[in-house]
Amino acid sequence: MEKEKSSAFETHMLVVSVSPHIKQPVTVEKIMWTVVACLIPPLILSVFIFGPRVLIITLISVISCVLTEAISQKALGRPVTIRDGSAVITGLLLAYVIPPGVPYYLPILGAVMAIFVTKQLFGGLGANIFNPALIGRAFLMATFPVAMTSAWITPKYIQFKADALSSATPLFIIKHYGIKALIQTYGSLSYIYKNFFVGIRPGCIGETSAFLLLLGGLYLIYKGYIKWYIPVSMIGTIALLTWIFGGEHLFEGNPLVAILSGGVMLGAFFMATDYATSPNWKTGQLIYGAGIGLITVLIRLKGGYPEGVCYAILLMNGFTPALDSWFKPKRFAPPKGVKK
Amino acid sequence: MEKELRTFKKGGIHPPERKEYTEHLAIEDMPLPKEVDILLSQHFGAWCKPLVKKKDRVEEGDIIGDVEKGLGACVHASVTGAVKDIGSSPHPLLVSVPSITIERDQEAERKEYKKEDWHNLSREELLSRVKKAGIVGMGGAGFPTHVKLSPPPEAKVDTLIINGAECEPYLTVDHRLMVEHAPEIVEGIKIILTILGIKRGYVGIEVNKPDAIEEMSKAVKENSEGFDIGVVPLKVKYPQGSEKQLIEAVTGRKVPAFGLPFDVGVIVQNIGTTRAIYEAVIFNKPVVEKVVTISGKGIKRQANLRVRIGTKLKDIVEYLGGTTPDLKKVVVGGPMMGFAISTLDFPITKITSGVLFLTEDEIDLYEYKPCIRCGFCLEACPMGLQPNEIGIYVEAGRAEETAQFGVFECFECGCCAYVCPSKRPLVQFIRIGKMKAKRA
Numbered sequence A: 001m002e003k004e005k006s007s008a009f010e011t012h013m014l015v016v017s018v019s020p021h022i023k024q025p026v027t028v029e030k031i032m033w034t035v036v037a038c039l040i041p042p043l044i045l046s047v048f049i050f051g052p053r054v055l056i057i058t059l060i061s062v063i064s065c066v067l068t069e070a071i072s073q074k075a076l077g078r079p080v081t082i083r084d085g086s087a088v089i090t091g092l093l094l095a096y097v098i099p100p101g102v103p104y105y106l107p108i109l110g111a112v113m114a115i116f117v118t119k120q121l122f123g124g125l126g127a128n129i130f131n132p133a134l135i136g137r138a139f140l141m142a143t144f145p146v147a148m149t150s151a152w153i154t155p156k157y158i159q160f161k162a163d164a165l166s167s168a169t170p171l172f173i174i175k176h177y178g179i180k181a182l183i184q185t186y187g188s189l190s191y192i193y194k195n196f197f198v199g200i201r202p203g204c205i206g207e208t209s210a211f212l213l214l215l216g217g218l219y220l221i222y223k224g225y226i227k228w229y230i231p232v233s234m235i236g237t238i239a240l241l242t243w244i245f246g247g248e249h250l251f252e253g254n255p256l257v258a259i260l261s262g263g264v265m266l267g268a269f270f271m272a273t274d275y276a277t278s279p280n281w282k283t284g285q286l287i288y289g290a291g292i293g294l295i296t297v298l299i300r301l302k303g304g305y306p307e308g309v310c311y312a313i314l315l316m317n318g319f320t321p322a323l324d325s326w327f328k329p330k331r332f333a334p335p336k337g338v339k340k
Numbered sequence B: 001m002e003k004e005l006r007t008f009k010k011g012g013i014h015p016p017e018r019k020e021y022t023e024h025l026a027i028e029d030m031p032l033p034k035e036v037d038i039l040l041s042q043h044f045g046a047w048c049k050p051l052v053k054k055k056d057r058v059e060e061g062d063i064i065g066d067v068e069k070g071l072g073a074c075v076h077a078s079v080t081g082a083v084k085d086i087g088s089s090p091h092p093l094l095v096s097v098p099s100i101t102i103e104r105d106q107e108a109e110r111k112e113y114k115k116e117d118w119h120n121l122s123r124e125e126l127l128s129r130v131k132k133a134g135i136v137g138m139g140g141a142g143f144p145t146h147v148k149l150s151p152p153p154e155a156k157v158d159t160l161i162i163n164g165a166e167c168e169p170y171l172t173v174d175h176r177l178m179v180e181h182a183p184e185i186v187e188g189i190k191i192i193l194t195i196l197g198i199k200r201g202y203v204g205i206e207v208n209k210p211d212a213i214e215e216m217s218k219a220v221k222e223n224s225e226g227f228d229i230g231v232v233p234l235k236v237k238y239p240q241g242s243e244k245q246l247i248e249a250v251t252g253r254k255v256p257a258f259g260l261p262f263d264v265g266v267i268v269q270n271i272g273t274t275r276a277i278y279e280a281v282i283f284n285k286p287v288v289e290k291v292v293t294i295s296g297k298g299i300k301r302q303a304n305l306r307v308r309i310g311t312k313l314k315d316i317v318e319y320l321g322g323t324t325p326d327l328k329k330v331v332v333g334g335p336m337m338g339f340a341i342s343t344l345d346f347p348i349t350k351i352t353s354g355v356l357f358l359t360e361d362e363i364d365l366y367e368y369k370p371c372i373r374c375g376f377c378l379e380a381c382p383m384g385l386q387p388n389e390i391g392i393y394v395e396a397g398r399a400e401e402t403a404q405f406g407v408f409e410c411f412e413c414g415c416c417a418y419v420c421p422s423k424r425p426l427v428q429f430i431r432i433g434k435m436k437a438k439r440a
């Protein structure tokens, strides 16, 4: 008894550190692996509709990202932090934004660009300015434009009314043939809504299922890991602007098809909300999301590409430092005369 | 039907309360210790000069140290005995401070104090009793109470708020005082209101203490004639007990940065302080004892103990049956704002509200990582500051530039560090910033 009583003091085992002494049981690892878990269901669906090669591409992407992270951290003399799950997320997201039919070596190149150049050379987790997975994709778009814009696969479990465009992405059809052609291809608008919502449509590996992405995103919001500001303002802006300007006449666009196609859901919940590259205060986040929406619609309607989410997010990444310095939390009753 | 409960608006967190260890335990008198160590710097303010010499005999309640000039409060002998030594004692903040050690006479017991009626006393007399009793704010920094109760005449104080929020996890001192001594606290409130020359007082209590709300409401109903005293139930949220947040929660008024409560017409007093004022005025009893919560899984028995000022922690530990083998950290104060200590020679001071013996599963031992820019800390900060930037600047060796992020408005509540998933020692960074930056 006597001995036990003071043992901790005698052996100097007591920890003395700064307050607070209790912290909420949320760690970077926990957040990252939760995001990984939320990204798995869309992949499973993708394997069913596009076949096992999407799983192989995703695995190659993830493994390349993790390896690149480990090697570049070693080379740069930093602690190796591949256990934190952030490279796994980048690997998943990189695979999710490339077409299912690309050659297997493509994600390897994208991974080096994403992790080594975009993330580690800029200082590692939290210090990068641009979203690594999206830079990876932009790099592949520039270097392998044909594969990246044509390696689509026709999904299983869906009946097309007209087969000519069955493997083209919905946004490609809308851009070049108009929404009527899209309805013709799929038979009816309601059939489009249903299948796009579930995720049975041509597209990039992980972007097709609005439902599963929404589910994952809502879970992250429920856990408090991400806030609703960015997804809501981004999706809202896309819907609104498409409705106004996306049709033949003003106010005739179809907002629902716009947000159910392309990378809107994936981008809104899993890419635009990336901590490092998005503003960290709500006012800035609302503007940032709206900016992404605006640029996305601009590219879709006026630009050369059918889809603009990727570039829109990257462009707004560049505005993040400015948004953060313009929109800060309001102080609790600042002293008079001091502008803060 | 229920109106939404009042609370402060910006930021705040919900740490686990962990009050169940002690909230139902009645306050217990610890037997008088053989020896006490009275620190000459108990709190905020000037240090006291000893008024006794080695071997002098002192009686419980004798003033043994006083401030010569400047802000401060006197200290008293908390037991009857002989001055054994005038040396130094460990202190969580100041490392070590001068102290007077008194060896208690073996047969000396607690002194009896006579009850008096206070209603004929003038404001000046009341105030001088508070001063003579050496009362300081018992919840936090220990600001001398007689000074706080004499606001400058240009400050138009119209409201007294008694802080019964006790928002720090584990601590149950104020809770128990309210449950067990409600009538005395209400009498204390009336005394304070009389000193201030005002009528209106509120007691803010978080709703996780329903029995305290009930007892206090009852006492107020029975004994507040001539005054306008109300009990205000508050939503549970940390740091509700911080003055600025409490004032906002109760009155909606906001104390400006670098301002004091009386700038918005409010004076805040802690529950323990209010009771001490009652004892000082009605019994002429100085601050010779203090109720402290001893809690955490690292001690054999948890308790709400009434101990003499200067009682050493090791005597308390022995009285409660010792610590457990898995004890990892000892914290003086609450887990959010308290200080970790490395020795049990530490004596209880007037502002000690609790001592926590924490095991590994109760504390956080993660190593910290770089900021991932999640923004959680911005959301949590009740002052609307940017702790993330302060941390990054301090790490980059640019601590001088942190005033722009509000480093001087920070009161170190720890909300930011509590939520940070990278476990960054933000409060530490902030303290460095405060040392190096220049006030704007």
Ligand code: SF4
Pocket (backbone or CB within 6 Å): B380, B381, B382, B383, B384, B385, B386, B387, B409, B410, B411, B412, B413, B414, B415, B416, B417, B426, B427, B430
């Ligand atoms: S410790 Fe300071 S910066 Fe951190 S939350 Fe509290 S007031 Fe804000």
Ligand code: SF4
Pocket (backbone or CB within 6 Å): A280, B370, B371, B372, B373, B374, B375, B376, B377, B378, B387, B388, B391, B416, B419, B420, B421, B422, B423, B424
């Ligand atoms: S909570 Fe921590 S990791 Fe997140 S922004 Fe604040 S300091 Fe950075």
